[in-house]
Amino acid sequence: MANQGKYITKKSENLSDWYNDVIIAAKLAEHGPVRGTMIIRPYGYAIWEAIQKNLDTRIKDLGAENAYFPMFIPYSFLEREKDHVEGFSPELAVVTHAGGEKLPEPLVVRPTSETIIYDAFSRWIQSYRDLPLTVNQWSNVVRWEKRPYLFLRTTEFLWQEGHSAHKSNEESQELVEQALKMYVETYQDDLALFGYAGRKSESEKFAGAVATYSYEMLMPDGKALQGCTSHNLGQNFSKVFNVKYQTEKGQEDLVWQNSWGFTTRSIGGLIMAHGDDNGLILPPGVAPIQVKIIPIVTKNSDNKEIEALAQKAFAVLEGRDIRVRIDNSDASPGWKFNQADLEGVSLRVEIGATEAKEGKVRVVRRDNKESFLLNPQELGDQVDEILAKMQSDLLERSKKFTLENTREARTYPDFKEIMNTTKGFIKAFWCEDPHCEEMIKEETKASTRCLPLGSEPSEGVCIYCQKPAKFQWLFAQSY
Amino acid sequence: MANQGKYITKKSENLSDWYNDVIIAAKLAEHGPVRGTMIIRPYGYAIWEAIQKNLDTRIKDLGAENAYFPMFIPYSFLEREKDHVEGFSPELAVVTHAGGEKLPEPLVVRPTSETIIYDAFSRWIQSYRDLPLTVNQWSNVVRWEKRPYLFLRTTEFLWQEGHSAHKSNEESQELVEQALKMYVETYQDDLALFGYAGRKSESEKFAGAVATYSYEMLMPDGKALQGCTSHNLGQNFSKVFNVKYQTEKGQEDLVWQNSWGFTTRSIGGLIMAHGDDNGLILPPGVAPIQVKIIPIVTKNSDNKEIEALAQKAFAVLEGRDIRVRIDNSDASPGWKFNQADLEGVSLRVEIGATEAKEGKVRVVRRDNKESFLLNPQELGDQVDEILAKMQSDLLERSKKFTLENTREARTYPDFKEIMNTTKGFIKAFWCEDPHCEEMIKEETKASTRCLPLGSEPSEGVCIYCQKPAKFQWLFAQSY
Numbered sequence: 033m034a035n036q037g038k039y040i041t042k043k044s045e046n047l048s049d050w051y052n053d054v055i056i057a058a059k060l061a062e063h064g065p066v067r068g069t070m071i072i073r074p075y076g077y078a079i080w081e082a083i084q085k086n087l088d089t090r091i092k093d094l095g096a097e098n099a100y101f102p103m104f105i106p107y108s109f110l111e112r113e114k115d116h117v118e119g120f121s122p123e124l125a126v127v128t129h130a131g132g133e134k135l136p137e138p139l140v141v142r143p144t145s146e147t148i149i150y151d152a153f154s155r156w157i158q159s160y161r162d163l164p165l166t167v168n169q170w171s172n173v174v175r176w177e178k179r180p181y182l183f184l185r186t187t188e189f190l191w192q193e194g195h196s197a198h199k200s201n202e203e204s205q206e207l208v209e210q211a212l213k214m215y216v217e218t219y220q221d222d223l224a225l226f227g228y229a230g231r232k233s234e235s236e237k238f239a240g241a242v243a244t245y246s247y248e249m250l251m252p253d254g255k256a257l258q259g260c261t262s263h264n265l266g267q268n269f270s271k272v273f274n275v276k277y278q279t280e281k282g283q284e285d286l287v288w289q290n291s292w293g294f295t296t297r298s299i300g301g302l303i304m305a306h307g308d309d310n311g312l313i314l315p316p317g318v319a320p321i322q323v324k325i326i327p328i329v330t331k332n333s334d335n336k337e338i339e340a341l342a343q344k345a346f347a348v349l350e351g352r353d354i355r356v357r358i359d360n361s362d363a364s365p366g367w368k369f370n371q372a373d374l375e376g377v378s379l380r381v382e383i384g385a386t387e388a389k390e391g392k393v394r395v396v397r398r399d400n401k402e403s404f405l406l407n408p409q410e411l412g413d414q415v416d417e418i419l420a421k422m423q424s425d426l427l428e429r430s431k432k433f434t435l436e437n438t439r440e441a442r443t444y445p446d447f448k449e450i451m452n453t454t455k456g457f458i459k460a461f462w463c464e465d466p467h468c469e470e471m472i473k474e475e476t477k478a479s480t481r482c483l484p485l486g487s488e489p490s491e492g493v494c495i496y497c498q499k500p501a502k503f504q505w506l507f508a509q510s511y
Numbered sequence: 512m513a514n515q516g517k518y519i520t521k522k523s524e525n526l527s528d529w530y531n532d533v534i535i536a537a538k539l540a541e542h543g544p545v546r547g548t549m550i551i552r553p554y555g556y557a558i559w560e561a562i563q564k565n566l567d568t569r570i571k572d573l574g575a576e577n578a579y580f581p582m583f584i585p586y587s588f589l590e591r592e593k594d595h596v597e598g599f600s601p602e603l604a605v606v607t608h609a610g611g612e613k614l615p616e617p618l619v620v621r622p623t624s625e626t627i628i629y630d631a632f633s634r635w636i637q638s639y640r641d642l643p644l645t646v647n648q649w650s651n652v653v654r655w656e657k658r659p660y661l662f663l664r665t666t667e668f669l670w671q672e673g674h675s676a677h678k679s680n681e682e683s684q685e686l687v688e689q690a691l692k693m694y695v696e697t698y699q700d701d702l703a704l705f706g707y708a709g710r711k712s713e714s715e716k717f718a719g720a721v722a723t724y725s726y727e728m729l730m731p732d733g734k735a736l737q738g739c740t741s742h743n744l745g746q747n748f749s750k751v752f753n754v755k756y757q758t759e760k761g762q763e764d765l766v767w768q769n770s771w772g773f774t775t776r777s778i779g780g781l782i783m784a785h786g787d788d789n790g791l792i793l794p795p796g797v798a799p800i801q802v803k804i805i806p807i808v809t810k811n812s813d814n815k816e817i818e819a820l821a822q823k824a825f826a827v828l829e830g831r832d833i834r835v836r837i838d839n840s841d842a843s844p845g846w847k848f849n850q851a852d853l854e855g856v857s858l859r860v861e862i863g864a865t866e867a868k869e870g871k872v873r874v875v876r877r878d879n880k881e882s883f884l885l886n887p888q889e890l891g892d893q894v895d896e897i898l899a900k901m902q903s904d905l906l907e908r909s910k911k912f913t914l915e916n917t918r919e920a921r922t923y924p925d926f927k928e929i930m931n932t933t934k935g936f937i938k939a940f941w942c943e944d945p946h947c948e949e950m951i952k953e954e955t956k957a958s959t960r961c962l963p964l965g966s967e968p969s970e971g972v973c974i975y976c977q978k979p980a981k982f983q984w985l986f987a988q989s990y
Contacts, residue, residue, distance in 0.1 A: 131655030
């Protein structure tokens with residue numbers, strides 16, 4: 033009850049203050065004692081568990097098996113892939129002492145596990161019969177953050193990283209796309225977050241990849257959030273880690289590889305996109321509490337009927353595997369309503385004297401306050417339906433917002449005008465010269481987010497240099 | 512197929528070589544590139560996932576919620592509890608550099624999370640209404656190992672750690688015992704490993720605890736393995752981390768705390784206790800593959816009937832949520848049998864020409880080779896029964912071995928004689944003076960393992976100093 037009466041900045045007034053306030057007040061997370069680290073509190077972790085449950089099933093459906101690799105990586109491993117070590121060096125945490133002694137070689141705390149996993153692959157893979165080999169790891173990783181932000185940028189975060197080895201680039205690329213599709217499903221079906229799936233530019237791709245794909249979502253302030261990545265690594269790592277196999281014809285060949293990851297950062301996007309002035313709004317797919325029953329009991333009335341209805345509703349919903357709680361605390365009904373709103377509980381069930389008189393319960397949606405007076409015996413089917421409708425409405429709202437804030441810019445002054453005012457996504461022709469990309473970023477803070485999948489080539493001119501450009505890329509300022 | 516024909520040391524000849532061989536050959540795990548670290552391969556990790564599934568449910572039944580705390584702990588946090596820092600100092604890994612800079616304060620990679628969690632508790636707990644507070648974390652931890660051993664002693668290992676805060680010592684002690692009971696259930700019901708639950712001596716308890724409880728199992732070489740710990744922390748940590756609450760009467764009071772953990776070390780005990788010369792024996796409760804169907808097809812015969820029976824058996828077992836695989840590789844039946852034995856698959860289902868002729872399948876237990884000729888349509892119920900029987904038989908075997916190797920020693924020469932020959936557990940009176948305990952350890956390598964729960968006091972004399980002693984403690988050499 034420590035939050036009772038706690039002031040939360042209005043989302044409509046200051047997104048960033050609201051975001052921090054709601055995370056603290058709803059007890060999702062808080063800063064750890066070491067700068068940049070985060071404590072994920074039980075309520076926040078329950079969201080991660082809900083995400084993991086479905087995502088782990090999807091990962092296994094891809095043919096991956098879970099495994100666990102050490103988090104300490106010899107520094108020399110990272111150095112083997114030139115781009116990889118250059119990309120990650122500034123973000124590394126280094127163990128220099130252990131067991132009371134200075135170590136002969138400093139150890140890196142994994143920022144990602146390509147190097148240590150592919151060193152193992154070089155032993156595990158002998159023949160074409162061992163391919164494809166796909167493993168996944170749920171773990172913590174560390175990338176030192178200069179500007180930490182709860183969930184969105186933390187020095188240590190939780191994630192899954194999938195790693196695969198194949199006989200051909202085509203087969204590897206297929207898994208790169210399947211993994212991306214799996215993340216799109218997770219975002220759209222579970223987190224109710226619309227976005228664009230596409231390929232990153234050369235300068236924005238993963239350090240060590242041939243190509244990186246991502247899912248880019250729009251936050252309420254018009255800035256983009258990258259929600260996951262899926263990398264085609266070509267033979268970059270198999271070359272340096274010597275991951276070879278004997279082909280059907282008895283020849284030796286390097287494998288083709290890919291890797292793909294999804295992190296606790298997703299929870300940051302979830303919070304920021306859906307919430308409102310009153311607190312979180314959690315889509316039923318990942319809400320730790322999908323339904324909260326609030327009996328409105330008073331000192332002066334007979335509450336037996338209300339309590340009986342509450343118990344009945346609870347039993348019905350629990351029997352349907354709905355994540356339901358009953359709030360029997362001694363707080364006032366008004367405080368309980370506010371608390372359920374703050375926590376983003378998908379539906380609340382109110383039962384007061386009026387409802388009890390009719391033998392009914394009132395179900396209220398968190399997102400649009402739509403309310404339903406229902407018979408407790410029909411509650412199961414109807415709540416399932418209302419939850420499903422809320423889930424799809426939230427995705428629809430996210431889609432509508434994103435499409436309304438995806439604009440085409442034909443001229444650079446238009447581009448700058450948009451970035452100075454509404455922000456959001458801009459579709460604009462770009463010649464794919466990194467210099468233009470860099471200048472646009474310097475002048476407008478907007479970077480290329482991705483080339484959306486399915487983009488059709490046409491004959492345009494680069495928004496910056498006016499030279500020929502084939503594709504409209506997606507630009508935005510970003511988290 | 513890289514293990515085909517791989518030589519495995521006989522368990523009966525050299526336990527330690529067998530243990531390492533079987534872990535490598537069955538692809539459970541291997542050494543990581545950094546000394547003391549371990550790669551848990553998919554087959555080994557699947558055992559951990561099976562353990563986690565039931566244990567996580569039991570943990571939540573205790574009233575705990577999962578959360579995640581940062582793995583980097585300021586060194587100053589550890590220093591606050593004197594015994595704690597003294598106990599863990601020699602095992603710490605220390606991050607001194609990060610983000611390209613030397614850190615102002617070195618960071619410890621968590622060896623356990625009491626300090627960082629109780630610092631958070633001091634903020635989360637305000638009033639008696641916030642108690643009890645019970646959180647659990649699934650994570651990696653690091654304790655530098657001078658003598659690493661796969662699964663049993665690794666520098667980084669996986670575990671769960673539960674942490675709780677209470678209004679009274681009685682309530683806290685109750686959870687200490689419930690947690691211990693939960694681990695006993697996990698070991699006995701899932702891992703089929705008998706052992707003794709009891710209290711550790713003062714010198715063997717956790718650094719910072721008032722009392723530590725553990726589950727002690729006996730390995731085939733007569734050495735004991737500690738399987739888990741549950742600690743009563745009293746107010747040792749609440750004092751130094753200032754974890755206070757306001758009582759019902761409006762006074763300020765320190766909370767009473769406990770913590771309890773279970774690690775991937777358990778898999779080491781599982782491997783070592785159950786396996787035989789042919790490889791692993793995995794109890795159905797945690798076997799990643801409970802049943803492997805092996806169609807015995809030959810080039811010269813019509814295999815259609817065999818293959819149809821195999822598919823039918825597979826469908827029946829999969830429909831019962833049994834973890835079943837079918838081995839359709841082109842290896843020989845003999846190789847497939849050996850491979851299933853090596854992997855410790857609980858049951859294999861053989862279907863050859865003889866069985867096909869009768870329209871039946873042959874089910875063979877991994878542990879005792881007992882075989883059953885069954886109709887495929889009755890397979891579901893019967894396999895469930897056979898698996899349950901195998902599970903209880905394995906526990907019974909473990910119990911029998913442990914009881915047969917638990918001896919009473921009345922004199923110190925007897926004690927030494929046992930430790931020089933059969934080893935195993937010894938029950939012996941001990942006066943509880945740490946000096947006697949130390950001398951016994953020096954002279955026989957046997958340490959106190961625990962005072963078994965329910966031990967009755969009586970009037971004995973210390974096996975070492977002959978002074979009065981109340982209880983028979985359990986002694987053993989240990990891993």
